[in-house]
Amino acid sequence: MLELLGYLLKQGVATSRENFPDLPEHVRGLPIVTDKDCAETCNQGTALCADLCPTQAIDLSEANKPKLDLGKCIACGLCTDVCPSGTLVNDRRTRTARASREALISTRESPAQTAATKDSKETKPAKAGLFKRSLAVRVVSTGCSACDMEIGASLNPIFDMERFGVTVVASPRYADALVVTGPVPLGMRAALLSCYEAMSSPRLVVALGTCAISGGLHGGGYSQADGVDKILPVDIYIPGCPPHPWSIIDGMLAAKSLKT
Numbered sequence: 001m002l003e004l005l006g007y008l009l010k011q012g013v014a015t016s017r018e019n020f021p022d023l024p025e026h027v028r029g030l031p032i033v034t035d036k037d038c039a040e041t042c043n044q045g046t047a048l049c050a051d052l053c054p055t056q057a058i059d060l061s062e063a064n065k066p067k068l069d070l071g072k073c074i075a076c077g078l079c080t081d082v083c084p085s086g087t088l089v090n091d092r093r094t095r096t097a098r099a100s101r102e103a104l105i106s107t108r109e110s111p112a113q114t115a116a117t118k119d120s121k122e123t124k125p126a127k128a129g130l131f132k133r134s135l136a137v138r139v140v141s142t143g144c145s146a147c148d149m150e151i152g153a154s155l156n157p158i159f160d161m162e163r164f165g166v167t168v169v170a171s172p173r174y175a176d177a178l179v180v181t182g183p184v185p186l187g188m189r190a191a192l193l194s195c196y197e198a199m200s201s202p203r204l205v206v207a208l209g210t211c212a213i214s215g216g217l218h219g220g221g222y223s224q225a226d227g228v229d230k231i232l233p234v235d236i237y238i239p240g241c242p243p244h245p246w247s248i249i250d251g252m253l254a255a256k257s258l259k260t
Contacts, residue, residue, distance in 0.1 A: 014157040020246050023092040028077045030239060032091035033068050033106040039085040049079035049088055055216055058088075064108075070096070071104040071213040071227075074241035097238045097251035099258075101229065104213070104239055134165040135256040137206070138175035140195050142182030143225075146242040147209040151179070154245035154252075161245075166252045172196070177204035177255045178232075183211040183218040183225030196232055204255050207234045208248065210241040 023029050038047070042060065050058040057072035058079060066087060068079075079088045087108075098104050141148050154161045155168070169175050172195045184192060196203070207228050210216040218225040228234060235258055238251035 015160045015163070016158055020094050020250060023094060023244065025092070027092065028075060029090055029092045029094075029244075030070055030073055030075050030096060031068060031077070031080050031088050031106075033066055033108055034087055034089055035108050036085055036087045037064050038066060038087050042085070042087075048082040052078040052082060054078075055210070055214075055219070066108070068106040069104060069214070070106060070239040071101060071237060072210065072216065072219070073239065074210050074216055094244050094246035095250045096240065096243065096247045097236055097254045099236060099254065101213075101234070101237060104237055133256065133259075134167070135177060135252060135259060136167050136169045136175050137177045137179045137252065137255075138169055138172045138195065138199070139179045139181065140192055142180065142184045142188040142192060142212070142228075144182035144209055144211050144242070147181035147212070150242040150245055150248060151181070151208070154248045159245045159249060161249050161252060164249060164253060164256075166249070166256065172198040173200070175199055175203075176259055177206055177235075177252075179206045179208050180212045180228040180232075181208050183215045183223075184228045184231065185218070185223035185225040187223070189231055192228070193231065202259075204235045204258060205232050206236045206238065206251055206255050208238045208251065209243060210239060213237050213239060216241060 047060050050060050054076060055072040055074055057069045059067040068088065077090070080090050139148070139151060153159065172178065178196055178199060180192065182188070205228065207213045211218060212228050215226040220226065236251050236255045238247055240247055
């Protein structure tokens with residue numbers, strides 16, 4: 001016992017002291033559209049970024065007005081690697097959650113839409129006595145182990161999502177928010193709807209990850225795996241494939257701010 005106590009004391013505090021830091025320079029985040037003009041060759045219909053995008057997340061139908069749908073982006077980095085003009089660059093910010101599907105569209109005019117969490121107080125751990133600011137979430141995975149693993153990581157000692165008043169519960173009857181991962185194919189819709197209907201009102205829905213938002217690589221297929229907002233009203237979108245734990249916590253705090 002004394003050896004274990006001594007070991008724990010030597011380890012110190014593992015929990016990150018800084019909330020929502022930028023990703024390290026060597027880490028790939030989501031891309032973003034800057035205010036730089038596209039290269040002349042791109043305006044002539046030979047843009048490699050759009051041709052290489054596996055989910056058709058880039059729209060170059062208007063000259064010098066590229067549109068990037070972060071709800072479809074899988075963060076493969078191909079577009080930023082081949083962009084010759086710096087119009088598309090790597091965005092290392094971790095506060096990526098948005099309150100509407102339209103806010104996930106990055107353009108030259110609005111490269112980074114307003115974050116879903118507007119209240120700066122929401123970025124701080126809940127204080128004693130403020131239990132009304134807690135959020136109980138029920139996670140339903142419709143086919144994405146990567147997002148599920150990142151949810152688990154957000155609960156580890158480094159990120160410690162529970163210090164913000166966010167807990168994962170086993171039963172939808174005790175949940176304030178339904179967190180959906182995976183592309184929601186036909187085979188999972190009945191189970192997802194059953195879970196949603198078991199929740200008490202008011203209830204929130206969070207689409208976590210590219211697949212849950214748009215279907216990602218699975219979108220448009222025979223299984224109709226086109227995301228959760230085709231069958232349920234979504235309140236918070238967390239883009240990424242998978243999202244970083246800080247992005248997940250950002251989305252959970254955004255959902256908590258909507259809780260009545």
